Structure formats: C-alpha cells, structure tokens
Amino acid sequence: MTSFDSSPTLTAWRALLAVAVVFVMLATTGWTAVHHQRSGDSRALALAAWAKGSIAGQPLPDADTPPYKLAHFFATLTPAQRAHLADRYPLVVGNLNGAPVTTRYRANRRAIGQASAVERKRVHDTRLSASGRAEAQHRLDRFRSMLARDRHFLAFDPSGRGLAAEVFGDLDRARRISLVVPGVDTNLLTLERTGPKTNAAPVGMAKSLYAAERAASPGVRTAVIAWADYTTPVGIGMDAALGNLAERGAVRLDALVRALPGPAPVSLFCHSYGSVLCGVAADTLPRRVEDIAVAGSPGMRADNAGQLHTRARVWAMRDSGDWIADVPNLEFGGLGHGADPVDHGFGARVVSADGAVGHSGYFEPGTESLDNFAAIGVGAYASVSCAPADSTCNDGVYADSTA
Numbered sequence: 001m002t003s004f005d006s007s008p009t010l011t012a013w014r015a016l017l018a019v020a021v022v023f024v025m026l027a028t029t030g031w032t033a034v035h036h037q038r039s040g041d042s043r044a045l046a047l048a049a050w051a052k053g054s055i056a057g058q059p060l061p062d063a064d065t066p067p068y069k070l071a072h073f074f075a076t077l078t079p080a081q082r083a084h085l086a087d088r089y090p091l092v093v094g095n096l097n098g099a100p101v102t103t104r105y106r107a108n109r110r111a112i113g114q115a116s117a118v119e120r121k122r123v124h125d126t127r128l129s130a131s132g133r134a135e136a137q138h139r140l141d142r143f144r145s146m147l148a149r150d151r152h153f154l155a156f157d158p159s160g161r162g163l164a165a166e167v168f169g170d171l172d173r174a175r176r177i178s179l180v181v182p183g184v185d186t187n188l189l190t191l192e193r194t195g196p197k198t199n200a201a202p203v204g205m206a207k208s209l210y211a212a213e214r215a216a217s218p219g220v221r222t223a224v225i226a227w228a229d230y231t232t233p234v235g236i237g238m239d240a241a242l243g244n245l246a247e248r249g250a251v252r253l254d255a256l257v258r259a260l261p262g263p264a265p266v267s268l269f270c271h272s273y274g275s276v277l278c279g280v281a282a283d284t285l286p287r288r289v290e291d292i293a294v295a296g297s298p299g300m301r302a303d304n305a306g307q308l309h310t311r312a313r314v315w316a317m318r319d320s321g322d323w324i325a326d327v328p329n330l331e332f333g334g335l336g337h338g339a340d341p342v343d344h345g346f347g348a349r350v351v352s353a354d355g356a357v358g359h360s361g362y363f364e365p366g367t368e369s370l371d372n373f374a375a376i377g378v379g380a381y382a383s384v385s386c387a388p389a390d391s392t393c394n395d396g397v398y399a400d401s402t403a
Contacts, residue, residue: 041159042115046091053083053089063092067259070098086110094154097259101171108153115158116143142188155229155256162188163230165256166203168210169223176215177264178224178377180206180363181253183272183296184240200360202226209269209362212374220378222267229256233273240273243280243301243337258286267291267377268312271362272324275300276337280378283309289374290314292342294371295353295362296324299337305347313397315376316341316348317369318385319356342387350390 004388035192053060061073074082082100084092084351086107093099094107122128122136139158145162148151171177182202192203199208206226213222230249233239257266266289270278278292279300293315294300318325329340341348355367362369368385375383386393 004260023133043091043157043159049185049303050089050092055085061086063086063096065098067098067255070096071100071259072097072143076253076275090114091157094153095157097255099156101167101261104154105152105167108156109147111156111158112143112146112153115156116140116147118158119143145192150387157229158188161231161234162191163228164188164191164226164228166191166206166226167223168206168226170221171223171225172261173256174221175222176213176220176222176378177260177266178206178209178222178373179227179253179257179266179268180209180224181227181268181270181274181278182232183274184233184236186228191226191228194395197360199363199365202228205269205271205363208365208370209373209377211251212365212370213377216371216374216383217378217380222378224377227253227256230277240298241337243276246273246277246280246301249277253281254286257289260288263288267289267293269373269377270294270297272296272359273298275341279308279337282312284312285310285312287311290379293351293373293376294341294348295356295373296322296359297337297341298324298327299329299339300341301337303339304345305341311375313381313391314341314348315350315351315372315384316346317353317356317362317372318342319353319361321357321371322359324359342389344389349384349387349393350387351393352385352387354385380403 004342020211022117050060050063061070079194082103083106086103087110090107090111094104094111096104119136123133123140125133128136152167153164154167154171155163157163178200182205190201193201198204203226206224210222210224213224229250231245233245239245260266268278268289268291270292275294275297276299278294279302282292289312292310292312295317297316297318300308302308306313312349329338339346342350351372353362353367353369356362356369357364360362361367363373364370372384375381381394384394
C-alpha cells in the first residue's frame with residue numbers, strides 16, 4: 001500500500017476523495033454513456049463444436065492446450081488441413097495462441113464475415129427496437145471495415161461488447177514487435193474512429209505507431225498489434241478504479257506474448273487503464289518483453305517500479321493537460337492503482353510527452369510522445385527525449401543492435 005499519514009481517519013477520507021474524483025470524472029469527461037451488451041456467446045458455441053471435432057480421424061486438442069503444444073499440433077497438419085480447420089471453426093482457430101499467424105488471419109476473416117451476416121439480418125429484424133437495429137447497423141459497418149483486404153486480425157470475438165487484435169506489419173518476420181494496450185471503453189464499436197479522434201482509438205494508435213517506427217528506423221522490420229483483446233471497464237466508474245479486469249486481461253496478455261512467433265523483442269505501450277493491466281502482468285511476462293511504456297497512467301498497482309518485478313525497462317509519460325493527473329494516486333482496500341509512474345520516486349524512466357493533446361493525444365503524429373514511443377519500439381533508446389523532471393531517463397541504455 002502507498003505510504004500515507006498514519007491516521008486511519010485521514011486514509012479513509014483520502015479513499016473517499018478518490019471515489020468522489022472518479023465520479024466527478026464520470027460526469028465531466030464524456031464517458032457517461034451507458035453501453036448495452038448484446039446477449040449470446042458465439043464463441044462458446046464454437047468451442048463446444050470444436051470439442052467434438054476431429055481431423056484425419058484424430059480428436060482436436062483442447063482449446064486451452066498450452067501454445068507450444070498447439071503449435072506442434074498445427075505443424076503436423078498439411079496446409080489444406082489447417083485451412084479446413086480455420087474455415088470450419090473460425091471463432092476457435094482465430095483465437096488459438098499457438099496456431100500459425102496466417103491461419104489465424106484466415107479464420108478471423110471468415111469469423112468476421114459470419115458476424116457481418118448475423119448483423120445484416122438484425123438490421124432488418126422488426127422484433128428489435130429502433131436502437132437495437134441502429135446498434136446492429138453500427139456493428140455491420142464496423143465488420144465491413146474490418147473485412148478490407150489489407151487488414152489482418154490475430155483475435156476476434158463478436159460476443160458481448162466484442163474483442164479483437166489487429167496486426168500491422170509482418171508479424172512472422174518482424175525483428176521488433178510492439179503491442180498497444182488501450183484503456184476504458186474499448187470494444188468492437190470503439191476499436192477505430194475517424195476524424196480528429198482517429199489516433200485516440202486502438203487501431204489508430206497502432207497504425208500511428210507503426211508509421212512512426214518505420215520512419216524512425218526504416219531498416220528494422222517491425223510489427224505493431226492493436227491489442228483490444230481484453231474486457232475493459234465501461235466508463236470511468238468502479239470497474240476502472242479496481243483491478244479485477246486488469247488481472248483477467250493480464251492473463252490474456254501473457255498468453256498472447258508467449259505465443260508470438262520468432263524471437264523478436266517485444267515492447268508494450270500501455271495507455272490509461274491499459275497501464276494498470278501492464279503493471280499487473282509485468283512479473284509474469286516472458287523475458288522477450290524488454291520495454292513497458294505507459295502514458296496517462298492512473299497507476300500500475302505498485303508503489304514503485306521495483307515492485308513490478310520485471311527485467312523490462314519501465315518508461316512513463318504524461319501530458320501536462322491530461323486530466324488523469326487529478327485522480328489521487330493511492331490504493332486502499334483494492335480501490336485505486338497505487339503510485340504515480342511519472343513521480344520521481346516511482347523509478348520509471350520519465351520521457352517527454354510534449355505536443356500530446358490531453359489524455360487521448362499521445363499517439364498523434366508530430367508529438368514527442370509518439371516519437372519517443374517509436375524510438376523505444378525500434379530499440380533506438382539514445383534517441384528518446386527525457387522529460388524535464390528526468391533528464392537522465394535514457395542513461396545506461398543504448399541503441400538496439402537491430403536498429
């Protein structure tokens with residue numbers, strides 16, 4: 001627990017203040033809309049079918065089989081057999097850590113097509129309310145966009161609010177891999193945006209980072225994943241002040257990282273509540289995770305970087321206009337996420353976010369925040385610009401040998 005005055009009364013009042021701030025933010029930051037989840041669980045049905053399936057007379061492995069065993073299973077199949085499984089069980093194969101990347105892409109494209117067909121029928125279903133049909137249209141529009149020929153999804157689940165992970169670049173051949181871990185209100189309908197908020201959504205963040213990494217080091221093959229494959233809090237309410245969803249998401253993040261192809265180093269770029277998840281996951285992530293960079297963080301559920309128990313370099317930034325600075329950094333009875341990562345005492349490498357626009361503007365082109373993320377992502381650590389409060393943030397780190 002973060003150190004406070006020894007008075008229990010004062011500590012309790014600070015906890016109540018944190019709750020009050022959360023609800024003030026809930027009322028003033030535009031996150032108050034109620035999001036209705038859709039009923040049904042398509043993937044549960046798909047998993048049941050997979051459990052009864054077979055290939056070449058042999059039963060299929062359990063879907064929760066460790067990734068290395070699943071990788072061995074798929075390696076024993078012919079290309080035609082892998083394609084058959086992807087086409088017959090797309091919602092399972094598309095989300096199997098251990099299945100070949102290209103097989104997952106194929107499966108998820110098919111799954112998105114099937115989800116589109118479902119929403120197309122719902123758009124014209126007179127049994128639904130007008131708002132229900134409007135939601136179906138929004139989902140249909142999203143799925144049509146996701147079916148564009150040049151898009152590749154490493155995960156997709158249309159159940160409930162929906163989950164997805166999109167890849168930019170050649171994941172199989174990448175020499176550096178970056179994962180963008182977003183925060184609250186991330187779902188299939190908010191996966192991407194158009195207009196001035198393009199780079200505030202997971203897909204826009206990842207595309208912006210991928211372009212910046214290529215510009216920073218054209219000779220390094222990079223891949224960036226927009227990882228919206230965990231259940232995020234809805235709005236800045238109680239779920240956002242607790243760590244339950246971060247703990248569940250951390251398990252999913254660890255499983256994905258362990259199944260990534262090749263030996264390429266991995267950098268995590270964790271925004272807002274996503275930084276809570278990255279903090280929870282830090283001590284279990286494999287050694288290939290070399291960097292954990294957080295932006296607009298409410299805390300990483302640790303008093304200091306040492307408590308993360310990670311060999312990864314921990315980087316932190318916050319824009320001067322980011323409202324997250326007004327949220328008290330404490331942890332009391334599970335409420336709150338601990339110390340502020342940009343505080344000197346936390347021990348992170350604090351980098352400049354100059355040019356970022358508030359809480360959602362860290363991935364905007366032309367900002368030092370994005371340039372610093374790109375430098376970290378390609379391993380060009382000497383190019384990272386430090387925040388004024390930490391002029392030595394890149395001491396002791398050197399450009400990666402692949403850069």
